[in-house]
Amino acid sequence: MSMIAAFYSGKSILITGATGFMGKVLMEKLLRTSPDLKVVYILVRPKAGQTLQQRVFQILNSKLFEKVKEFCPNVHEKIRAVSADLNQNDFAISKEDLQELLSCTNIVFHCAATVRFDDNLRHAVQLNVTATQQLLLMASQMPKLEAFIHISTAFANCNLKHIDEVIYPCSVEPKKIIDSMEWLDDAIIDEITPKLIGDRPNTYTYTKALGEMVVQQESENLNIAIVRPSIVGATWQEPFPGWVDNLNGPSGLIIAAGKGFLRSIRATPMAVADLIPVDTVVNLTLAVGWYTAVHRPKSTLIYHCTSGNLNPCNWGKMGLQVLATFEKVPFERAFRRPYADFTTNNFTTHYWNAVSHRAPAIIYDFYLRLTGRKPRMTKLMNRLLRTISMLEYFINRSWEWSTYNTEMLMSELSPEDQRVFNFDVRQLNWLEYIENYVLGVKKYLLKEDMAGIPEARQHLRRLRNIHYLFNTALFLIVWRLLIARSQMARNVWFFIVSFCYKFLSYFRASSTLKA
Numbered sequence: 001m002s003m004i005a006a007f008y009s010g011k012s013i014l015i016t017g018a019t020g021f022m023g024k025v026l027m028e029k030l031l032r033t034s035p036d037l038k039v040v041y042i043l044v045r046p047k048a049g050q051t052l053q054q055r056v057f058q059i060l061n062s063k064l065f066e067k068v069k070e071f072c073p074n075v076h077e078k079i080r081a082v083s084a085d086l087n088q089n090d091f092a093i094s095k096e097d098l099q100e101l102l103s104c105t106n107i108v109f110h111c112a113a114t115v116r117f118d119d120n121l122r123h124a125v126q127l128n129v130t131a132t133q134q135l136l137l138m139a140s141q142m143p144k145l146e147a148f149i150h151i152s153t154a155f156a157n158c159n160l161k162h163i164d165e166v167i168y169p170c171s172v173e174p175k176k177i178i179d180s181m182e183w184l185d186d187a188i189i190d191e192i193t194p195k196l197i198g199d200r201p202n203t204y205t206y207t208k209a210l211g212e213m214v215v216q217q218e219s220e221n222l223n224i225a226i227v228r229p230s231i232v233g234a235t236w237q238e239p240f241p242g243w244v245d246n247l248n249g250p251s252g253l254i255i256a257a258g259k260g261f262l263r264s265i266r267a268t269p270m271a272v273a274d275l276i277p278v279d280t281v282v283n284l285t286l287a288v289g290w291y292t293a294v295h296r297p298k299s300t301l302i303y304h305c306t307s308g309n310l311n312p313c314n315w316g317k318m319g320l321q322v323l324a325t326f327e328k329v330p331f332e333r334a335f336r337r338p339y340a341d342f343t344t345n346n347f348t349t350h351y352w353n354a355v356s357h358r359a360p361a362i363i364y365d366f367y368l369r370l371t372g373r374k375p376r377m378t379k380l381m382n383r384l385l386r387t388i389s390m391l392e393y394f395i396n397r398s399w400e401w402s403t404y405n406t407e408m409l410m411s412e413l414s415p416e417d418q419r420v421f422n423f424d425v426r427q428l429n430w431l432e433y434i435e436n437y438v439l440g441v442k443k444y445l446l447k448e449d450m451a452g453i454p455e456a457r458q459h460l461r462r463l464r465n466i467h468y469l470f471n472t473a474l475f476l477i478v479w480r481l482l483i484a485r486s487q488m489a490r491n492v493w494f495f496i497v498s499f500c501y502k503f504l505s506y507f508r509a510s511s512t513l514k515a
């Protein structure tokens with residue numbers, strides 16, 4: 001019997017960010033392994049014209065939740081969606097809901113965050129710092145609370161090269177930042193943002209670091225732990241391999257490469273690709289929840305959920321495997337045949353951006369205009385290049401994360417728990433994982449049917465022929481122009497033609513002699 005699964009039975013669990021990538025997998029695993037839990041409260045906001053109920057209904061009826069329904073047929077009854085917006089004061093939760101949350105919650109998993117790299121500081125602070133502070137305040141009023149688990153990121157301190165499982169202070173106190181957001185106007189905030197974030201690449205990593213400091217300040221009153229995942233990718237094993245439902249991290253770029261838009265990217269092939277499957281993160285998070293509640297460690301423990309020091313894979317190996325998988329399972333309706341390469345300096349990056357990204361987009365838009373359609377490729381390509389520029393920081397560096405606490409926790413688990421809540425990334429076979437990831441992107445993100453593969457192959461063959469035709473035509477045009485304008489080109493041309501003629505004559509003569 002799993003001790004962790006038994007621990008969550010009968011418990012009331014509060015999850016923020018349950019509609020997000022990680023939150024959904026967390027909720028699924030909890031319900032599947034502990035179908036006797038009392039209730040899962042999820043803080044949800046209405047979004048994109050959908051009510052809370054519609055959002056929850058959509059999630060529970062998705063492919064991800066198919067398996068859980070076998071273990072927990074009354075899954076709908078176990079979930080209680082509470083209307084809440086973490087951008088609002090007191091989360092705009094109704095008094096009755098708040099009362100119920102405060103009096104019943106046993107465990108809190110705080111996953112909600114803005115993960116956008118380009119968010120303005122005000123919004124990132126509101127969600128990643130102020131909302132964390134408010135949630136901790138709520139937690140301090142929960143008499144039955146056993147553990148509060150905060151999800152941070154391994155990149156919160158990406159300005160350092162070696163990162164330990166400790167909280168590193170930021171130069172300005174989070175309380176001061178929160179206060180200043182109240183009275184500073186947007187223009188001034190934008191101006192001071194680069195100074196505040198310092199040598200971090202974006203507001204996301206900075207505000208996640210501030211969020212950790214807020215957690216630390218509350219750690220005397222509460223039983224808290226922090227989980228720091230690195231780049232969270234598709235599921236490895238559970239509930240099935242390859243599940244992914246958003247474009248964050250590598251997923252968006254896998255699509256861009258598979259559809260033939262992405263041709264080159266500035267990346268360091270030998271840099272460690274510190275990817276971690278989402279189900280591994282969830283297993284560790286649930287184990288941390290159990291350990292924190294049952295063992296009540298004296299201080300706030302931080303757990304790195306990373307792969308680099310235990311089972312490293314680099315971007316070069318990952319990129320090659322992604323491309324190899326496109327050969328087996330091509331994506332449908334590609335713009336060009338999938339092929340991409342890494343560049344390593346500014347000059348080649350700009351060159352290939354112009355030649356392989358911008359020029360084909362301009363040509364295609366010209367073709368769209370000619371055929372009376374609206375041009376769209378240049379806009380799409382600009383967006384892709386902007387996305388790449390935001391991710392480049394993470395694919396050109398390597399970090400070392402110590403995993404002492406995570407390994408300690410692994411050794412504390414029973415063999416059954418090590419199996420059910422497996423977070424031992426040493427068992428991960430990267431080539432298999434990446435292949436399943438690409439397949440998952442095709443099936444669950446692009447919603448493409450495997451039956452369409454022959455048609456996709458046929459489409460790629462057509463693209464190859466167009467490519468050859470285009471190159472030949474381009475060569476002939478350039479050559480014709482050169483011959484018309486330069487004596488030297490004419491001389492070279494006559495030399496090649498006479499050489500070919502002599503070679504053919506010799507070949508013909510020698511074959512006649514042999515006969």
Ligand SMILES: CCCCCCCCCCCCCCCCCCCCCCCC(=O)SCCNC(=O)CCNC(=O)[C@H](O)C(C)(C)COP(=O)(O)OP(=O)(O)OC[C@H]1O[C@@H](n2cnc3c(N)ncnc32)[C@H](O)[C@@H]1OP(=O)(O)O
Binds near residue numbers: 118256340387390
């Ligand atoms: C040797 C052989 C070489 C072979 C090479 C082969 C290449 C194969 C691919 C290899 C993959 C390499 C992958 C490297 C990836 C590295 C990732 C590093 C991530 C570090 C994570 C740090 C850990 C964390 O804690 S953060 C959590 C993760 N967060 C993110 O990833 C957020 C990133 N996204 C953003 O910040 C924004 O979305 C942004 C700024 C990128 C774009 O903002 P914008 O306002 O322009 O767009 P959106 O409104 O968001 O969306 C517009 C449009 O674009 C689509 N889209 C969104 N994100 C992505 C994306 N990442 N990639 C592609 N497309 C994206 C979105 O759906 C929208 O589409 P619409 O159709 O308009 O709706």
Ligand SMILES: NC(=O)C1=CN([C@@H]2O[C@H](COP(=O)(O)OP(=O)(O)OC[C@H]3O[C@@H](n4cnc5c(N)ncnc54)[C@H](OP(=O)(O)O)[C@@H]3O)[C@@H](O)[C@H]2O)C=CC1
Binds near residue numbers: 047
């Ligand atoms: N994905 C990754 O690569 C990594 C993620 N992390 C951390 O993991 C956690 C989960 O990330 P992930 O699942 O990928 O992120 P997602 O963007 O998929 O999910 C974010 C969640 O936060 C919720 N949220 C955002 N704003 C609000 C709001 N104003 N009110 C209520 N809820 C809100 C979203 O709700 P809604 O659906 O309504 O938008 C969503 O449920 C985050 O803390 C992130 O920092 C750490 C390392 C890497």
